[in-house]
Amino acid sequence: MGLLHKLLAGRQARVRVALTPSPDTPATATTHTSPEGSPLLTQRQYLADVPYVLPKDPLEDQRLNYQHHALYRTLSNHYLAPLSPESTRTILDVGTGTGIWAFEMQALFPHALVVGVDVSLQSLPQPVPPTCVFVRANVLEGLPFPDGQFTYTHQRLLVAAIPAQAWPGVVRELVRVTRPGGWIELLELSDGIQPAGPATRRLLDWFTSISRQLGFEMAVLRQLGELLQQAGCVDVTSHDIPVPLGHWAGAAGQLLLTDVLHGLDALKDSYCARTNTPPAVVDQMLREAAKEWEQQQARYVFHAAYGRRPQP
Amino acid sequence: MRPTDRDGDPADPSLGHGEGPRMTASGTRAHPSPGRDLLILTQEQVAALRTVLEGYRASAFRQLLPTTERNERLRQTQALLGWLHALAPPPGGECWLNLAPDELDGLRQVLQVVREQPTLRDRWRREFQLLAPLFGWSTSLP
Numbered sequence: 001m002g003l004l005h006k007l008l009a010g011r012q013a014r015v016r017v018a019l020t021p022s023p024d025t026p027a028t029a030t031t032h033t034s035p036e037g038s039p040l041l042t043q044r045q046y047l048a049d050v051p052y053v054l055p056k057d058p059l060e061d062q063r064l065n066y067q068h069h070a071l072y073r074t075l076s077n078h079y080l081a082p083l084s085p086e087s088t089r090t091i092l093d094v095g096t097g098t099g100i101w102a103f104e105m106q107a108l109f110p111h112a113l114v115v116g117v118d119v120s121l122q123s124l125p126q127p128v129p130p131t132c133v134f135v136r137a138n139v140l141e142g143l144p145f146p147d148g149q150f151t152y153t154h155q156r157l158l159v160a161a162i163p164a165q166a167w168p169g170v171v172r173e174l175v176r177v178t179r180p181g182g183w184i185e186l187l188e189l190s191d192g193i194q195p196a197g198p199a200t201r202r203l204l205d206w207f208t209s210i211s212r213q214l215g216f217e218m219a220v221l222r223q224l225g226e227l228l229q230q231a232g233c234v235d236v237t238s239h240d241i242p243v244p245l246g247h248w249a250g251a252a253g254q255l256l257l258t259d260v261l262h263g264l265d266a267l268k269d270s271y272c273a274r275t276n277t278p279p280a281v282v283d284q285m286l287r288e289a290a291k292e293w294e295q296q297q298a299r300y301v302f303h304a305a306y307g308r309r310p311q312p
Numbered sequence: 313m314r315p316t317d318r319d320g321d322p323a324d325p326s327l328g329h330g331e332g333p334r335m336t337a338s339g340t341r342a343h344p345s346p347g348r349d350l351l352i353l354t355q356e357q358v359a360a361l362r363t364v365l366e367g368y369r370a371s372a373f374r375q376l377l378p379t380t381e382r383n384e385r386l387r388q389t390q391a392l393l394g395w396l397h398a399l400a401p402p403p404g405g406e407c408w409l410n411l412a413p414d415e416l417d418g419l420r421q422v423l424q425v426v427r428e429q430p431t432l433r434d435r436w437r438r439e440f441q442l443l444a445p446l447f448g449w450s451t452s453l454p
Contacts, residue, residue: 073378073383074378075373075386076378076382076384076386076390077387077390079390080369080390082390082393082396082397083394084394084395084398087398239373252377297376
C-alpha cells in the first residue's frame with residue numbers, strides 16, 4: 001500500500017478506498033420493462049448528486065460487463081495505446097464501474113499497480129479482490145492524485161456521466177495525473193450506427209436530441225483526439241471502430257446488442273418522462289431498429305484516441 | 313489448448329496474457345540471445361514499422377467481422393507497437409528488437425497481409441521500401 005499512500009498524498013480528504021462494501025445510496029427507483037417489451041419486476045436505481053443518467057444497479061452492472069466483452073472481441077485487446085510491460089507501472093482507470101477492465105489489466109500487467117476510480121464503488125465485486133485498488137472520486141471535481149502519478153491513464157464510456165462542456169477540463173485532468181511520457185487513452189461510443197435505416201435514425205435522433213437537452217452532446221465524442229491535443233498531448237492517434245451489432249455477427253454482435261438494448265432501455269423511462277412520450281412508442285422504435293440491425297448487418301461506431309503527455 | 317468462443321477468442325480474455333514480456337528491445341533490458349531473431353532498425357525503419365502497423369490495425373477494425381486470424385494479428389500488432397514506441401534510436405543511429413521466432417513470424421504475417429492488399433500496399437509504398445532490406449523483400453513490390 002506504500003505506493004498507494006504516495007499516490008494519494010495530500011488529497012486524502014476527498015478519497016474513499018474500497019475495502020468494504022460501499023455505502024453509496026441509490027437515489028431514485030422506477031419501474032422497468034425489458035427492451036423486448038416484457039415487463040420486469042425490477043426497480044432501477046440511480047445515483048444522486050451526480051449528472052449520471054444511467055442506472056447504478058445489478059442489471060446495469062451486467063450490461064457494463066457485456067459491453068466490456070463485446071469491445072474485447074472487436075479490439076482483441078483491452079487497450080490501444082502502445083504500452084510496453086516494462087514502462088507500464090501505474091495504471092489508472094477512470095469510471096471503473098464493475099472493475100472488470102481494471103482486473104483484466106492487472107492480469108496483463110502483473111507488476112503494475114492498477115487503480116480504479118468511480119463516483120460509486122457499489123458495482124465492484126464483493127469482497128473487492130485485492131489485486132487492484134479502488135478509490136471513490138468524481139473526475140468532474142478533480143482526481144485525488146498529485147500530478148504525474150500514472151504511466152497510463154484510461155477512461156472509457158463515460159458519455160452518460162460527463163456533460164459536453166466538461167470534457168475539455170476532464171481530459172486536462174487525465175493528462176495532469178499522467179506521468180510525462182505516459183499515455184492517456186479515451187474510448188467512447190457514438191451516435192452512429194452504420195448503416196442506419198429509417199427506424200434506426202428515428203431512434204437515434206430521439207435519444208440524442210433529449211441527451212442534448214440534458215447537456216450530453218454526442219458530437220464532442222467525435223473529437224477525442226482533438227481534446228487530447230488541446231490538453232497538450234503529443235503522438236495522438238484516433239480510431240473509429242465499428243463494432244458489429246446484432247445476432248448476425250456471432251458472440252461479439254450479440255453482446256453489443258444486449259448492451260445497446262439494455263442501455264437505451266435504461267435511459268427510456270427518464271427520457272419518456274421528460275418528453276411525455278409513451279414508453280410503448282420507444283419500445284416500438286427499439287424493436288424496429290433492432291430488426292434493421294439484423295437485416296442490414298449494422299455496426300455501432302466507437303471512437304477511440306490515445307496520446308502521450310509530453311516530456312518537459 | 314484454450315477454450316474459444318465462436319469468434320475464436322479465448323473464453324477468458326485474461327488467459328495466456330500475464331506471462332510478462334517475451335520480446336525485448338534495445339534501450340530496455342535485454343541483449344541478443346540464442347534462439348531469437350534480432351531485427352536491427354534505423355530510426356526511419358522504426359517509424360515505417362509503426363506507420364504500417366498502426367495503419368493495419370485501423371484497417372482491421374473496419375473489417376466486417378472479427379476472425380480468429382485477424383484477432384491474433386491484432387494482438388501481435390498491439391505488442392509490437394508497444395515495443396516500437398519504446399525504442400528511441402539516436403538520430404542516424406540504430407536500435408534493435410530481439411524477437412522470439414513466433415513473434416518474428418507474427419510480424420512477418422501482419423506485414424504480408426498488408427502487402428497483399430493493393431490499397432494498403434500502395435498507401436505505404438515508401439515505408440515498404442524502407443523495410444525491404446530488413447525482411448529480404450525485393451524493392452519492387454508485388
